[in-house]
Amino acid sequence: xxxxxxxxxxRVAIAFVAAALLxxxxxxxxxxxxxxxxxxxALAQSLRKLQTTGRxxxxxxxxxxxxxxxxxxxxxxxxxxxxxxxxxxxxxxxDAVSSDAGPPLGxxxxxxxxxxxxxxxxxxxxxxxxxxGLSKTLAKTLRYWNEExxxxxxxxxxxxxxxxxxxxxxxxxxxxxxxNHEIDGLVARQAFDAAGDPTRFPEQIAEGLSAxxxxxxxxxxxxxxxxxxxKIDSGMYDPILGRTYGDIANEGLGQQxxxxxxxxxxxxxxxxxxxxxxxxxxxxxxxxxxxxxxxIDVSLAKYPILEKHVQAATKGFDAQHPETCVxxxxxxxxxxxxxxxxxxxxxxxxxxxxxxxxxxxxALGLEFEALVEPAKPGRSSGEYKAIRTPLTFxxxxxxxxxxxxxxxxxxxxxxxQTRLRGPADWKIAELAPNRFEITLPHDTSFTSAxxxxxxxxxxxxxxxxxxxxxxxxxxxxxxAELTYSISGVDSVISANVExxxxxxxxxxxxxxVAIAPPVSVRFHPEAIxxxxxxxxxxxVCSIRNYVNGQNQGTVHLELPQGWRSEPxxxxxxxxxxxxxxxxxxxxxxxxxAKDSEYHIQAVAELNGKSYRNSFVPVTEPGLExxxxxxxxxxxxxxxxxxxPNVRVGYVMxxxxxxxxxxxxxxxxxxxxxxxxxxxxxxxRYGTIVLGVRAYLAREDLxxxxxxxxxxxxxxxxxxxxxxxxxxxxxxxxxxxxxxxxAQDVTEEDSPIEILQPHHAVLNQPNKIGPSDFQGWxxxxxxxxxxxxxxxxxxxxxxxxxxxxxxxGGLLTARYGNGLWVYNGYSLYRQLAFAIPGxxxxxxxxxxxxxxxxxxxxxxxx
Numbered sequence: 001x002x003x004x005x006x007x008x009x010x011r012v013a014i015a016f017v018a019a020a021l022l023x024x025x026x027x028x029x030x031x032x033x034x035x036x037x038x039x040x041x042a043l044a045q046s047l048r049k050l051q052t053t054g055r056x057x058x059x060x061x062x063x064x065x066x067x068x069x070x071x072x073x074x075x076x077x078x079x080x081x082x083x084x085x086x087x088x089x090x091x092x093x094x095d096a097v098s099s100d101a102g103p104p105l106g107x108x109x110x111x112x113x114x115x116x117x118x119x120x121x122x123x124x125x126x127x128x129x130x131x132x133g134l135s136k137t138l139a140k141t142l143r144y145w146n147e148e149x150x151x152x153x154x155x156x157x158x159x160x161x162x163x164x165x166x167x168x169x170x171x172x173x174x175x176x177x178x179x180n181h182e183i184d185g186l187v188a189r190q191a192f193d194a195a196g197d198p199t200r201f202p203e204q205i206a207e208g209l210s211a212x213x214x215x216x217x218x219x220x221x222x223x224x225x226x227x228x229x230x231k232i233d234s235g236m237y238d239p240i241l242g243r244t245y246g247d248i249a250n251e252g253l254g255q256q257x258x259x260x261x262x263x264x265x266x267x268x269x270x271x272x273x274x275x276x277x278x279x280x281x282x283x284x285x286x287x288x289x290x291x292x293x294x295x296i297d298v299s300l301a302k303y304p305i306l307e308k309h310v311q312a313a314t315k316g317f318d319a320q321h322p323e324t325c326v327x328x329x330x331x332x333x334x335x336x337x338x339x340x341x342x343x344x345x346x347x348x349x350x351x352x353x354x355x356x357x358x359x360x361x362x363a364l365g366l367e368f369e370a371l372v373e374p375a376k377p378g379r380s381s382g383e384y385k386a387i388r389t390p391l392t393f394x395x396x397x398x399x400x401x402x403x404x405x406x407x408x409x410x411x412x413x414x415x416x417q418t419r420l421r422g423p424a425d426w427k428i429a430e431l432a433p434n435r436f437e438i439t440l441p442h443d444t445s446f447t448s449a450x451x452x453x454x455x456x457x458x459x460x461x462x463x464x465x466x467x468x469x470x471x472x473x474x475x476x477x478x479x480a481e482l483t484y485s486i487s488g489v490d491s492v493i494s495a496n497v498e499x500x501x502x503x504x505x506x507x508x509x510x511x512x513v514a515i516a517p518p519v520s521v522r523f524h525p526e527a528i529x530x531x532x533x534x535x536x537x538x539x540v541c542s543i544r545n546y547v548n549g550q551n552q553g554t555v556h557l558e559l560p561q562g563w564r565s566e567p568x569x570x571x572x573x574x575x576x577x578x579x580x581x582x583x584x585x586x587x588x589x590x591x592x593a594k595d596s597e598y599h600i601q602a603v604a605e606l607n608g609k610s611y612r613n614s615f616v617p618v619t620e621p622g623l624e625x626x627x628x629x630x631x632x633x634x635x636x637x638x639x640x641x642x643x644p645n646v647r648v649g650y651v652m653x654x655x656x657x658x659x660x661x662x663x664x665x666x667x668x669x670x671x672x673x674x675x676x677x678x679x680x681x682x683x684r685y686g687t688i689v690l691g692v693r694a695y696l697a698r699e700d701l702x703x704x705x706x707x708x709x710x711x712x713x714x715x716x717x718x719x720x721x722x723x724x725x726x727x728x729x730x731x732x733x734x735x736x737x738x739x740x741x742a743q744d745v746t747e748e749d750s751p752i753e754i755l756q757p758h759h760a761v762l763n764q765p766n767k768i769g770p771s772d773f774q775g776w777x778x779x780x781x782x783x784x785x786x787x788x789x790x791x792x793x794x795x796x797x798x799x800x801x802x803x804x805x806x807x808g809g810l811l812t813a814r815y816g817n818g819l820w821v822y823n824g825y826s827l828y829r830q831l832a833f834a835i836p837g838x839x840x841x842x843x844x845x846x847x848x849x850x851x852x853x854x855x856x857x858x859x860x861x
Contacts, residue, residue: 032510032622034118036076036241036248039362040319044240045121046359047317047325048079050310050332053348054298055081057163057214058122059154059191061184062090062131063113064256065169067220068120068249069234069272074292075121077238077245081351082122083161085470086113087150087184092131092778094693094724096260099655100618101832103453103461105258106131107618107626110472112256115623119252125161125470127153128451131180132459133778134746136800138186141179144459150183152201154191157470159209162347164296166192167276168219176221185219192217192280215283215296218276228275230289235272246272257620260696306335306352313359323410325363330487332356357491365408370420370480370497372513373400373435386508389499390548390577391625392516396442397548401497403434403480414485420497422478438478440515447514448615448629450474456777456833473626476512503621511625516546521555521604522614524582525657527635527832528664529839530589530598531643537587538664539634541602545574546615553606555583560598562590572604593638602632637834642765643667644847646686651677651701653691653721658842661831665839667846674700682711686849689719692828695726705731713816717849722783722824732822733815734789743784743806743824745798748776753797755807760855761795761821761844768844772837781825784808796825812848812855819848819855 036042056074060066063086074080089106100108110126117124132144158166170176172185194200196213205211222228234245241248247266254262266272276292278285283295300307313328333356340349372389393399401420407413420428420436427439450468451461463469476496483492498510524542545551556569565585572581587600604611614632619625648669650659659669672680672688677700682688688708694701701708712718712733720732730736752773754762762768780798785808788794794807809824823845830838847853 036121037118039365040317040322041240043322043325043359043362044317044319045076045079046355046362047310047314048077049081049355050079050352050359051300051314052079052298053300053351054078054165054293054296055161055163055351056083056165056167056292057158057161058082058084058167058169059184059188060084060086060169061178061180062086062088062093063109063116064090064253064259064261065181065184066116066120067169067274068116068252069246070167070232070274070276071120071122072249072252073232073234073236073245076241076248077236080293080298081161082120083125083157083163084113084117084120084122085125085127085154085157087127087145087153087187088129088131088180089126090131090259092133093259094654094782095258096654096693096696097258097620099657100258101829102456103130103449104616104618104628107449107473107628108258108620109256111618111620111623111626112258114472115255116252119248119255124472125157126472127157128461128463128469129153130453130459130461133748134744134782135179136177136744136746136803138174138179138182139801140747141183145180145183146460147183147187149460150187151190151194152204153469154187155195155201156204156209158191158195158214159204159212160470162212163214164298165216165218165292166214168217169221171219171221181221185221188219189217189279213282215281216278216292217280218278218292220274220276222275222277224273224275226275227277229278229286230276230292232274232276232292233272234274235270244272246270303335303339303349306332306339309335321410322363322365323408326360326411327487329356329360329363330489333360333489333491357493360486360491361493364411364413364486365406366411366413366484366493367406368403368480368482368493368495370401370403370478370495371510372497372499373402374500386502386506387500388502391499391501391511392447392514392546392577392627393440393548394516394518394546395440395444398437398439400431401436401438401478401480403482403495405434405482412486416483416485416490418480418482420478420480426478444515446516446615446627446629447474447477448627452630473624477515478513507621509622514625514627516615516627517611517613518545518547518551519553519604519606519611520544520546520613520615521602521611521632522616522630523600523602523632523634525660525664525832526633527637527834528661529639529641529831529834529836530587530593530636531665532593532638532640534666535589535591537589537636539585539587539600541583541585541632542580543572543583543604544580544615545577547574548577550575551606553604555602555604557585557587558601558603559587560600562592563598563600564588587636589638596638598636598638600634600636602634635834637836637839639834639836639839641665641836641840641843644765644843644850646846646849647684648846648849649676649682649685649688651688651690651694651698653694653723654697656692656828657832658689658691658828661834662842662846665843674704677701677704677707682707683714683716685711685716686851687717687719687846688849689846690721692721693723693726694721695723695729695731702729702731709733709815709820712818712820715817717819717821717853719821719823719845719848721828722781722826724783727783732792733813733820734791736785736788736792736811736822741783743786743808744782745780745784745800745803745806745809747800748779749774750780750798750800753805754795755797756793756795759793759795759812760853761810761812761841761848764844764847764850764854766840766844768837768841772840774837775835776826776830776838777833777835778829779826781809784824785811785822789813792822814855821845821848
């Protein structure tokens with residue numbers, strides 16, 4: 001969640017559609033370097049890094065918590081190595097650009113945070129915890145997150161990164177506002193002490209890590225009026241970078257478009273000040289400090305010869321002639337390697353060797369890439385045309401890779417060797433010094449996310465490859481390395497092997513190589529409510545082809561005892577890679593089906609093998625791609641629900657699966673586009689539903705809201721699902737206020753009091769009672785209204801522990817001959833998981849549009 005302080009600074013006006021958000025990334029290729037990381041500008045920053053051994057770890061609960069301005073100043077301005085550790089991937093937030101929720105949203109936010117971290121100049125690391133849902137209290141968070149496991153991960157991370165300073169975004173008290181913020185602050189403080197104690201988590205010591213004691217611990221979430229030790233102003237202008245650190249950080253935060261973080265352009269001179277408090281120190285405390293590293297020596301004084309060469313390179317730096325640094329950098333690299341011969345475990349020297357290799361390549365203007373070859377050779381000169389290559393390969397495939405290298409004209413580089421590195425069982429044949437052929441084993445593993453959620457009830461991921469714990473995504477399985485010689489020293493430059501795709505407007509994107517199964521199979525949606533008494537239910541099974549060419553087979557369902565499907569199996573045939581097909585099965589339930597859960601497995605058969613998993617790409621234009629692999633199962637919940645016979649119009653917001661869920665229940669749903677809102681006869685619909693955050697995503701909705709009010713006035717029913725700050729412009733028939741976070745009810749089991757027991761929404765066609773509010777997931781609701789005109793009627797009342805009662809979650813208002821409804825309860829999430837009470841209450845909301853709804857019997861006010 002973006003902090004209040006950042007919102008005040010950035011004044012983010014969330015008033016643009018999802019397409020506009022995506023456009024901010026559409027000109028970038030995945031992994032493309034920023035202007036700050038190219039040429040002499042990059043070299044100047046590398047020289048700053050070479051002059052210090054300072055290292056910082058910055059702890060956050062989830063993406064967009066970070067104080068990007070401070071991080072950017074520390075990395076790009078001061079030259080310190082900074083690593084960010086997020087306890088979770090932020091799965092519980094809303095998504096402003098897609099219908100993703102849960103683990104897919106966590107992946108999307110991870111990819112965005114990776115891009116943000118590139119702007120900050122920091123490394124990103126991820127823990128194993130899952131953002132289970134918004135939580136205002138530490139108590140709820142501890143129901144899902146094990147404090148000792150969180151501490152274990154933080155200690156492991158500190159021992160790997162060996163920071164001198166630990167910064168915590170949060171303080172570890174209720175002032176942090178959310179439970180996952182609070183535990184992050186608490187555990188960060190504990191980890192500062194535990195990391196240096198070899199008796200804590202001794203299994204890490206046995207694995208080869210060493211105890212490491214950081215020297216200072218600070219926390220954030222403070223203002224000028226609070227108690228603080230150091231003030232950090234990231235609004236400082238850097239002439240090398242051509243802008244302030246705050247400007248760079250603001251642009252970096254803007255990459256997190258799923259959180260609507262893009263949009264604000266900082267005014268010139270806008271302050272970017274943060275305040276940190278020194279909480280613990282092994283080098284003495286202080287009331288006030290001017291530098292984080294006061295009383296900590298992170299100079300190169302202990303390595304005098306290395307220091308001399310680095311100083312010479314820095315003094316001789318010329319942006320027009322960066323090659324003048326090469327002799328000094330080469331000498332420094334020789335010295336580092338000499339020192340490491342007698343001190344191989346010295347972490348300072350290990351980092352310095354990597355930094356020097358990077359600086360050398362920058363000074364020489366080296367560029368190196370490794371690309372999968374297209375099936376048909378492209379042009380070697382003249383106008384370049386974007387090419388498309390397979391994005392994935394399947395076990396048994398062969399493909400070729402070409403490496404390309406370029407150096408500045410003045411660079412006298414001796415190329416020594418190019419090689420590819422991949423899994424040990426891959427066959428890599430060298431065809432020429434810069435061309436290779438790769439043959440994949442038939443049993444090679446797939447390139448899928450190494451973190452897997454076993455159950456929606458769990459607050460952590462199962463790590464399938466323990467050695468990758470801490471990595472943000474699964475690393476590229478195939479890398480290229482080029483060894484070259486300059487000034488008597490060898491150095492290495494590496495690159496991930498990449499494939500190529502072409503976007504909608506001709507933009508070329510590059511992607512890391514991924515290994516996929518020949519076919520992916522999944523249900524859409526993955527959970528449905530099955531009305532009791534109904535014997536037949538249609539379900540959709542989606543199949544995706546990953547073979548680079550033709551592929552055919554069959555798909556069938558493994559069913560509970562007594563169930564059958566029509567057809568029993570279905571054939572599929574593809575001509576090209578990435579083609580998809582939807583197969584509709586009709587489930588036939590036994591006559592004695594009970595009010596319980598059923599699990600159905602989809603199985604694809606081809607070439608004598610069975611495939612039982614989905615393999616789904618998650619990405620955004622310009623970002624990496626992560627493939628999620630999960631069992632292709634469908635959860636069928638038998639629900640005692642009466643389905644209304646009402647035609648529904650649905651205005652999609654930022655994205656949800658409500659229309660699909662309603663259709664599978666048997667409700668007739670039409671999606672309403674701009675033309676429909678502007679010109680169609682809306683009276684054909686008994687009920688119109690606005691998707692979540694629709695007033696954020698749909699400019700046309702804001703423009704034609706008056707037509708929806710006229711529709712209500714004429715007798716229609718409009719249901720408005722939760723919206724954020726953009727909804728404060730009074731889009732309802734009467735005044736209201738305060739769709740804010742303070743009114744969120746985050747505890748999914750919060751107590752419910754029924755205020756209007758005889759209202760139609762609680763009685764037709766399903767009688768709603770206390771049991772309908774049990775078993776909910778993630779949260780009770782968001783953005784409840786705080787005040788409203790007397791003509792609105794509150795239906796329910798609920799609250800989190802310690803929160804004032806909230807009655808603004810479900811309101812109805814007669815307007816003319818119709819009914820306007822605001823619903824902040826998270827029914828859209830309950831539908832996605834087929835929670836019975838959520839299904840029944842949503843059915844009742846739809847029923848309000850029936851000509852026979854009981855509210856129509858009373859006279860409008």
